Amino acid sequence: MNKPERLRATDVAYSSIRQGLAAGRWPAGSHLRETELAAELGISRTPVREALRKLASEQLVQFEPHLGARVPGWSDRDLEEIFALRVELESFAAGRAALHASPGQVAVLRQLAQDIEHAAFGGAEPDYVRITELNNRFHRLIVAAAGNRRLDSLIATLIDIPLVVRTFARFDRQAMARSVSHHFDLVEAIAGGNADWAVAVMRAHIHAGRQVMLGTPAGGSAGQAD
Amino acid sequence: MNKPERLRATDVAYSSIRQGLAAGRWPAGSHLRETELAAELGISRTPVREALRKLASEQLVQFEPHLGARVPGWSDRDLEEIFALRVELESFAAGRAALHASPGQVAVLRQLAQDIEHAAFGGAEPDYVRITELNNRFHRLIVAAAGNRRLDSLIATLIDIPLVVRTFARFDRQAMARSVSHHFDLVEAIAGGNADWAVAVMRAHIHAGRQVMLGTPAGGSAGQAD
DNA sequence: TGGGACTATGATGTATACAATGCCTTCCGC
DNA sequence: GCGGAAGGCATTGTATACATCATAGTCCCA
Incomplete structure (x- = not known):
């Protein structure tokens, strides 16, 4: 019955390297050598190479001809740019989600918001790993509920990246x-079909996240994403 | 100083296939066989494969494991989704460009607007190929002037795709x-540093383009919150 | 005659060998 | 001692051989 679910070496390499990047395994500027990774994973260079190219297309590694893949360093400017795009794209997604989300999706969003609250305040210490994962699912579900299939691939990398270098541990x-309260606001706005509200909350939510991650004010002329 | 700029087989394959897609060489649903393309281009499967994966990451071809690459059909829904994203991202870009564009960039934009006008009305017949290329450069330059490097890669594919199936020949x-007048409006708004104006013009410009390409009113789901 | 399994075929997935490129060291000349 | 050029070495780019998978056609059996 249960077929071996044979997975391709390319996928193994991709998720393995991606996970390593998210875990900060290699310092910024590191050279990811195809041979090394292949040997470590017990596969050949070919699938490793494909995985690296895919990661490069998501800008999770930098690629230069004949030089290979390097781990990019995430400057404040990079993060500013990413948050600026998230403000636009995710607020758009929230507005569309308010119009198109199914009752089932709303229910899951509400559950996720509660789970995040519990992971943050249910124990003595916030469970940052769990918060990160749940938060990720929450945001991705809103994007999915927006019903714009192309939006997924555009946002996918933007949501993960900031958390590679700046984690929820920065949140006091x-x-x-x-x-947490933003999340509940979002659920209500989306459940009520109020697109304008959902857009406003999401814009505010991302801006607040930016503030925590970057600290400097976003409005000033100096810290702008440009 | 100008080095030979040796081009890799991967790049040759990529641009060749991309050009073929833009020219409508393969009908929607066609199976792009690695072996065929390799033989035709006089290279091996390896670089062809890499090129196809890159095109897949841009969603210019569809990829399924063990089945290979297929030419996607662009439904009205696809185009709706793309235009909806362009409205958001390019208007954002226009606003930022109004704040950050250099005088040189503004000058080039103005020249491009004039060139487009000339290509459209300078002769007996509009030069659609030239219009397409100039329009592309105009929009890309605004994106570049926005100063958000990540925005480039996000928008790149969105600008090209609609023109694969729907061309400027649809414009009466x-x-x-x-x-054409929108373009001049944009130049003025950006030259004057008026971000709000630039955003508004670009939103209107993209909506107008959508109307020509799709014909149907953008009502219903598109009545989203802005 | 219909249906299911098997096999033939051709595609993609992976491994490996070879070519080309970039970098670094070393050696020569000054 | 310093500068530059040449060559070796490590790494990526490409080609090719082999493994695996999907599909279609055929044959056998009920």
Whole structure:
């Protein structure tokens, strides 16, 4: 019955390297050598190469001809650019989700919001790993509920990247509480079909996240994403 | 100083296939066989394969494991999704460009707007190929002037795709004239550093383009929150 | 005659060998 | 001692051989 679910070496390499990147396994600027990775994973260079090219297309590694893949360093400017795009794309997604989300999706969103709250405040210490994963699912579900299939691939990498270098551990108790309440606001706005509300909340939510991650004010002339 | 710029087989394959797609060489649903393309281009499967994967990451071909690459059919829904994203991303870009564009960039934009006008109305017949290319450069330059490097890669594929299946030949004389005037509006808004104006013009410009390409009113789901 | 399994075929997935490129060291000349 | 050029070495780019999978056609059996 249960077929071996043979997975391709390319996928193994891709998820393995991606996970390593997310875990900060290689310092910024590291040279990811195809031979090394292949040997480590017990496969040949070919699938490793494909995985690296795919990661490069998502800008998770930098690629230069004849030089190979390097781990990019995430500057404040990079993060500013990413947050600026997230403000636009995710607020758009939230607005569309308010119009198109199914009752089932809304129910899952509400459950996720509750789970995030529990992971943040249910124990003595926030479970940052779980928060990250749940938050990720929450945002991705809103994007999915927007019903614009192309939006998924555009946003996918933008959501993950900031958390590679800046984690939820940067959120103090108050910032975390505000973030949690944003999620409940979003659920209500989407459940009520109020696109304008959903857009506004999401814009505010991403801006707040940016503030925590980057610290500097976004409005000033100096810290702008440009 | 100008080095021979040796081009890799991968790049040859990529641009060749991409060009073929843009020219409508293969009908929607066609199976792009690696062996065939390799033989035709006089290279091996390896670089062809890499090129196809890259095109797949841009969603210019569809990829399924063990089945290979297929030419996607562009449904009205696809185009709707693309235009919806262009409205968001390019208007954002226009606003940023108004704040950050250099005088040189503004000058080039103005020249491009004039060139487009000339290509459209300078001769007996509009030069659609030239219009397409100039229009492309105009929009890309605005994106570049926005100063958000990540925006480039996000928008790149969105600008090209609609023109694969729907060309400027769909613009009648009046629609073309309006499009041309939008371009001049954009130049003025950006030259004057008026971000709000630039955003508004670009939103209107993309919506107008959508109307020509798709014909149907953008109502219903598109009545989204802005 | 219909249906299911098997096999033939051709495609993609992977491994490996070879070519080309870039970098670094070393050696020569000054 | 310094500068530059040449060559070796490590790495990526490409080609090719082999493995695996999907599909279609055929044959056998009920």
